[in-house]
Amino acid sequence: MAEAHQAIGVFDEHKRGVELLYSDEGIRISFTIPPPHEIRRSVVRELFHLQRAAKRGVYPAPPFVAILTVVAISVIVAFSPTESWWRSGPISVVVWHVGNFLMPYWHLLPNSIYVAYLAAWAAFLGLLLLMAVQRLFLRLLLSYRGWLYLAPRQKSRVVMAWAALLKVFGGRHPLTYSFQDALPRLPLPPLKDTIQRYLKSVHPLLTSKEYEEVERMADEFVHKEGPKLQFYLYLKSWWSSNYVTDWWEKYVYLKGRSSLMINSNYYALPGANLDFSLTKKPVALAAALVHEFLLFKQDLDREHLAPQLIRGIVPLCMSQYQRIFSCTRIPGRETDTLKLYHHKSKHIAVFCHGRVFKMPLFEKGQYGKLLTKFEIQRQFEWIEATALATGAPSKAEENLAALTAAGRIEWAENREQFLSSGVNKRSLEVIESAVFVVVLQNDVAKDWTSMGKDLIHGNGGNRWFDKSFNLVIYKNSVAGINAEHAWADAPVMAHAWEQVYTTQCYTIPYDDNGDTLVQSEDERESKIPPCRMLQWDLSTSLEGAVLKSLSDAEKAISDFDLKVISHTDYGKGLIKKFRVSPDAFIQMALQLAYYRNSGTITQTYESSMTRLYRDGRTETVRPVTDESKEFVLGMVDPKLSDAEKLKLLQQACDVHQDSYRNAMSGKGIDRHLFTLYCVSVGFGLESPFLNNALSRPWRLSTSQQPQQQTDNWRLVEKALEGTQYSMDDARCPGGGFGPVAEDGYGVSYMVAGENMLGFHISSKKSCTSTSSDKFAEDIEQALADLKALWHPKE
The missing domain is CATH 3.30.559.70 (Choline/Carnitine o-acyltransferase, domain 2)
Known part of the structure; x- marks a missing residue:
């Protein structure tokens, strides 16, 4: 049947609509009309989507308020005296002239009806303009990130005023997608800022000679191909809703050719x-x-x-x-x-x-x-x-x-x-x-x-x-x-x-x-x-x-190789007493555990989210810093006191938390470098700096899993009262993923309540230098050692 396949081509094929086929015998056109019940269902579905879109469009005002506003203005204008502001003011003059130009035959209608009609569409356009201004102001409010950098319980009058305005303009009872059009675009960081943050992140991982070479390549990149790539990326950031997401999905996920099992899911x-x-x-x-x-x-x-x-x-x-x-x-x-x-x-x-x-x-x-x-x-x-x-x-x-x-x-x-x-x-x-x-x-x-x-x-x-x-x-x-x-x-x-x-x-x-x-x-x-x-x-x-x-x-x-453990000796309840972020605390424990496990400090990946921006997905936080390296080396130094080690821990955690905030605020490193690389490939430009930066393996890939994303847990606790089960039985320990590098670890963790930390540790058995069981033991030991730094005052 090979000849038959060559003789027939399909230009377009639909279950509904037009189907065009050609063969040696001629051209055949067929029309497919859906059954009446399906037409009715499609119409109802489209009307429903239109209703949702209208409700989102006027949010935070309820649709009936928008309709009543238009009707009220129409009635007021129609029954106002001719010499009143409603009928003779500058806005009404503009509306009258525009109406006569766009609708030259409508003036044949009775004057009161024509006036009401002009007032209605003018009120409608004015309402749309007002909603656009409101949405723009809401976007400006949502672009503010000062609140993110406040320490816990720290107060700021600016942030309090911002929060009050956000509550007013954010409305009540939003639909699922009410805020989508108001979310700001992911900002494109300045090129030099990203390069400087990258150099700072690799400094603790390199020898002096290696760092000098990377610094030289970075300087060459900034003064040669970098500005051109940044310019085109800047253009993309303006015409797309998110300058990262579409390329990230396409090149990192959908173009990946390896098996999804373990490698991606x-x-x-x-x-x-x-x-x-x-x-x-x-x-x-x-x-x-x-x-x-x-x-x-x-x-x-x-x-x-x-x-x-x-x-x-x-x-x-x-x-x-x-x-x-x-x-x-x-x-x-x-x-x-x-x-x-x-x-x-x-x-x-x-x-x-x-x-x-x-x-x-x-x-x-x-x-x-x-x-x-x-x-x-x-x-x-x-x-x-x-x-x-x-x-x-x-x-x-x-x-x-x-x-x-x-x-x-x-x-x-x-x-x-x-x-x-x-x-x-x-x-x-x-x-x-x-x-x-x-x-x-x-x-x-x-x-x-x-x-x-x-x-x-x-x-x-x-x-x-x-x-x-x-x-x-x-x-x-x-x-x-x-x-x-x-x-x-x-x-x-x-x-x-x-x-x-x-x-x-x-x-x-x-x-x-x-x-x-x-x-x-x-x-x-x-x-x-x-x-x-x-x-x-x-x-x-x-x-x-x-x-x-x-x-x-x-x-x-x-x-x-997978190992799932629950650390029940303590949780975020004790961690808070260290006056550090629980996430930063766990990341430092992982750094200490990895150093003891492998004898080295390795480039580490932590996933953060950029969903504060429209169509945002993830950004990379780089937990390894000069401060984290100093902390790890200090923890294995018997000469340092617990007080000195605690100070190193707090300094490292503070730096890590700032890095996490930067990632959430669009000031990350890796997605910017990734998109610059995509542009360079598109132009056929070879960049030694980008090739070097993006080829470094992530031997420790980590991610914190969210907990309590719903308000259901108090209902669960109440329902389980008087039963043989408790909240600890129902609370989920999270989930996990496979290792990113063949010789590395994948670690997913969850801060599950005040007294529980969950870890999912994965690796490859074929790698002789990794063991999920051993790394789990090292994590437990690191957590115990960090707890030992806490000496409450008598």
């Missing part, structure tokens, strides 16, 4: 106590969590989810939330793409006993109301029974998801060759268009470490790594998350997971038998849309591709 654990479960039926837990995720999605779709605020007043960018659900990473030979299926995504894909099922989530197909928790539980029970009754699948079908664990080029080629037509294409579309993936796993989660390992990679063939996230349900009724990284950063997924998990905890939606609660007896016999087991045409070649991908995944899994 991450995981999130449930409550700290794996015996903490409000039901002993995993299908009931799955139903409750799925239902809560769908309610979260509905809040997002309707923009009822409150935007996240720092200190209750400063909004964060919410754009990443648009891709939590119904989002899939599509592999490509050169670059991947993120595809959204919002309007057609009304189901989830369920992996159970080696089979894949499509589970509808709404009654009457995709146009009815959301199924109840109990109805969803009935769906899961049917799936589980059907999967068992069908019999054991072949090894290839059981591990079909291993295709997504392969390198991106290999997966793209396999997808095109084996899954681009027929039944395989239709089954693949079900998975990729699903709201998310649920994995009903027939294993028991035993401890944090084994569960973390299983969540991030499974067995290599039971996670759909391309999906925005997989919800994994274990046999002992605990659950966790496997998430893809390109669509959003971990705090976004963590927020959704915390909201869903804690709501399930405080609502306790289970009866005494462990089933989800029934709202009415009709639910037990209600007619629900049938689930469907996906079919696959498994050719010998496809089976071979699956088994090869599985074998490669198993090799990577066997090389992955």
Whole structure:
């Protein structure tokens, strides 16, 4: 059929609209008109989006106030005397002349109607202008960063006045995306400032001779190619909403060709106590969590989810939330793409006993109301029974998801060759268009470490790594998350997971038998849309591709070393007594632990966020400084007293906290250097300085996980009163990721309450110089040594 493929070309293909095809026989044009109910649904959807856009446009004023204002002005002008200011003032004269010019025939109407009409559109334009001025002023307020540099409990009249203005102009009860247009653009730092900060950051890592060479390259860069690259980057910062994000997503994530498994994805654990479960039926837990995720999605779709605020007043960018659900990473030979299926995504894909099922989530197909928790539980029970009754699948079908664990080029080629037509294409579309993936796993989660390992990679063939996230349900009724990284950063997924998990905890939606609660007896016999087991045409070649991908995944899994620990001797309660930031304190502990572990100080990555700006994602904080190096060396110096060591710790923490604030304020180092490098590649310019700066490995990659992003924890505490469980059982120890460097560590940590610190430490077993178990011991020892510096006054 090769000749047939060459004879037919498709210019454009749509399920709705015009389809144009040509062949040797001629040209064929077909028109596809959607059914009436779909047209009606599209119209309703567009009207809803228009309503949301209008409400965001006039925010913080309620829409009815804007409408009443326009109507009131129209009435006042229409019934005012001709000689009044409303009818003869300078503004009215301009409006009259503009109206006559733009609408020469409208004056044929009765004068009162024409005047009211002109007044209405003038009032409307004036309202838009007023809203634009308000939005501009709000953007100016949100550009202020003085509050970020205040020490805890430090007061400033300027900051107090700024906060008062922000509360007034920020409005009340905002929609999810109300602040998006008011968020400032990420500022482009001056070139010389970034270079100086970079040189300062590498100074403690280099010998005198190495530093002189780097300094020479930096000086050459600043005086030669640097200004040209900075100029074009400056232009990009003006015409794009964020001069970093689009390139960061494209070149760091979507153009990455290695496997997503371990190298890019991450995981999130449930409550700290794996015996903490409000039901002993995993299908009931799955139903409750799925239902809560769908309610979260509905809040997002309707923009009822409150935007996240720092200190209750400063909004964060919410754009990443648009891709939590119904989002899939599509592999490509050169670059991947993120595809959204919002309007057609009304189901989830369920992996159970080696089979894949499509589970509808709404009654009457995709146009009815959301199924109840109990109805969803009935769906899961049917799936589980059907999967068992069908019999054991072949090894290839059981591990079909291993295709997504392969390198991106290999997966793209396999997808095109084996899954681009027929039944395989239709089954693949079900998975990729699903709201998310649920994995009903027939294993028991035993401890944090084994569960973390299983969540991030499974067995290599039971996670759909391309999906925005997989919800994994274990046999002992605990659950966790496997998430893809390109669509959003971990705090976004963590927020959704915390909201869903804690709501399930405080609502306790289970009866005494462990089933989800029934709202009415009709639910037990209600007619629900049938689930469907996906079919696959498994050719010998496809089976071979699956088994090869599985074998490669198993090799990577066997090389992955993870250790999850909980430090319960103290938490942020004691750290605050040191008068330092908890994050800075932990970073200094990690520096001390790494020095003891390897005998060296290494370039360290800490992830910070830039969501104070529109479309912001992350920035790098560089914890290694001259002060942190002095602190580490001081801690291993027996000649120094505890008081001297404590002073070194506080100095290092203060410098680190300033670096973190700079990163949040758009004054980071690494994203600026990265975008300069992108421009240089675009112009074909070779920059020794940029090549040297961006090629240095991150042997210690760290990230703090957010905690308490919702207001649900007090409700959880109240719900657990009188039960065998406490808040410590429900509190999540966070999640983790794989190491960035082959000979390095990945460390994710969480400050979980006043008396607990959680650490997720990853490395490669193939590297003889790293060991997650050993590094965990070094962290514990470093934390103990830092605690020993605290000597409360008698």
